[in-house]
Amino acid sequence: MTIKPDLHIFRDKNGTPHIEATTTNDMYWGQGFVHARDRGVQMLMMRVLGQGRLCELLNDSEESLGIDKFFRQMNWHNNLEREFDKLEEKYQGYLQSYTDGVNAALTEKSPWEYKLLGYKPEKWHPNDSIMISRMIGYLTLAQSQAEMERLFIEMVQADISHEKLEELFPGNLGELDIDLLKKVSLGERIVNPSSLWDMGAPRMMASNN
Secondary structure, eight states, X not given: OEEETTEEEEEXXXXXXXXXXXSHHHHHHHHHHHXXXXXXXXXXXXXXXXXXXXXXXXXXXXXXXXXXXXXXXXXXXXXXXXXXXXXXXXXXXXXXXXXXXXXXXXXXXXXXXXXXXXXXXXXXXXXXXXXXXXXXXXXXXXXXXXXXXXXXXXXXXXXXXXHHHHHHSTTOOSSOOHHHHHTOOOSSOSSOTTSOTTSOOOOOOOOOO
């Protein structure tokens, strides 16, 4: 699909999108277009949640009101213009190109799920992307924290010594109730119960790439 003279978007046999562009701005335009095509529902829903407007726009209920209160307290939508103004001019241009691509896709084909609800989404704005990046950063951190807590409980239940736990979590053990932690039901575990906790991992080379 040729969107512009110097921008071509196609999908391989696995459905993975590929963007061929001669400029960085066109590349970001294509990325925004593809994101909105593939993840438009999620993007728009995250915006509604981040703004604390679920009751107003989609579902006026007590449950939605509680969700709106939480997200408004998080205040992810505050000072977005200031964050945008801090960006160098070229990065502002990239973000605007991405935004234009999102809007082109949503204008061409709005998510049918929202049509059923009678909701006509507002145009995407550069600030929406900044807000969602804040939300993702917070939610990722919260998920990592939860997984570390689960891992710690698994180690306690695997009878890892207090000394080793102190090495891994220095200053965090405090006056833990070990017997109580051993009774916690975790469901699916991070580490397979059949694994040998005290067996060292093999030496391996690795890369950040």
